[in-house]
Amino acid sequence: MENIKKEIIRTAKKIEEDSCYLGKGHYHAAVFWSNMNYWIGIPIAVTAAITSALALTSYHIIAGVLAIIVSILTALTTFLNPNEKASTHYNSYNGYKALMYKIGIFCSVDSMLESSKQNLVNKLKEFEIEFDELNQNSPQIPKWALKKARNSNNILNSNKLFCVRKENK
Numbered sequence: 001m002e003n004i005k006k007e008i009i010r011t012a013k014k015i016e017e018d019s020c021y022l023g024k025g026h027y028h029a030a031v032f033w034s035n036m037n038y039w040i041g042i043p044i045a046v047t048a049a050i051t052s053a054l055a056l057t058s059y060h061i062i063a064g065v066l067a068i069i070v071s072i073l074t075a076l077t078t079f080l081n082p083n084e085k086a087s088t089h090y091n092s093y094n095g096y097k098a099l100m101y102k103i104g105i106f107c108s109v110d111s112m113l114e115s116s117k118q119n120l121v122n123k124l125k126e127f128e129i130e131f132d133e134l135n136q137n138s139p140q141i142p143k144w145a146l147k148k149a150r151n152s153n154n155i156l157n158s159n160k161l162f163c164v165r166k167e168n169k
Contacts (some may be wrong), residue, residue, distance in 0.1 A: 008120045011106050015131050016103040023096030024149035025141035026089045033086035044073045055167065092138035099130050
């Protein structure tokens, strides 16, 4: 029983680590798209205000050029939809974070209290299903965000975002 329990816990910890990497990748992507929303949105608002003021003066050519810039930036915002992308990446981050916490509790507490091998296997299968569903329902993580997430020396010992469970060695 102990060997099976150790293998179940080892497999659960692998899902936990993968959830941590993917969650951090989604977090970095969410921050990028949230910032992008401001990087595009604020210049649109400022330029639109200046354009409106200039339209009432004799600077019609400058107002026309600024109006074109506002139109381009507005179209870009509509096309990229940075707010929606930030939201979907942040939701995925929260899903992976929640799964990671569940697995951490399972490995630290539940597996020590549970005596039934079948119950442990069933719980592991639930984690695998939830992980697969998160993978299927999450947007693709940009390569740079995944690379940034993987650059932690020991991601499970990193407390920068949410991977804080310490390994007992």
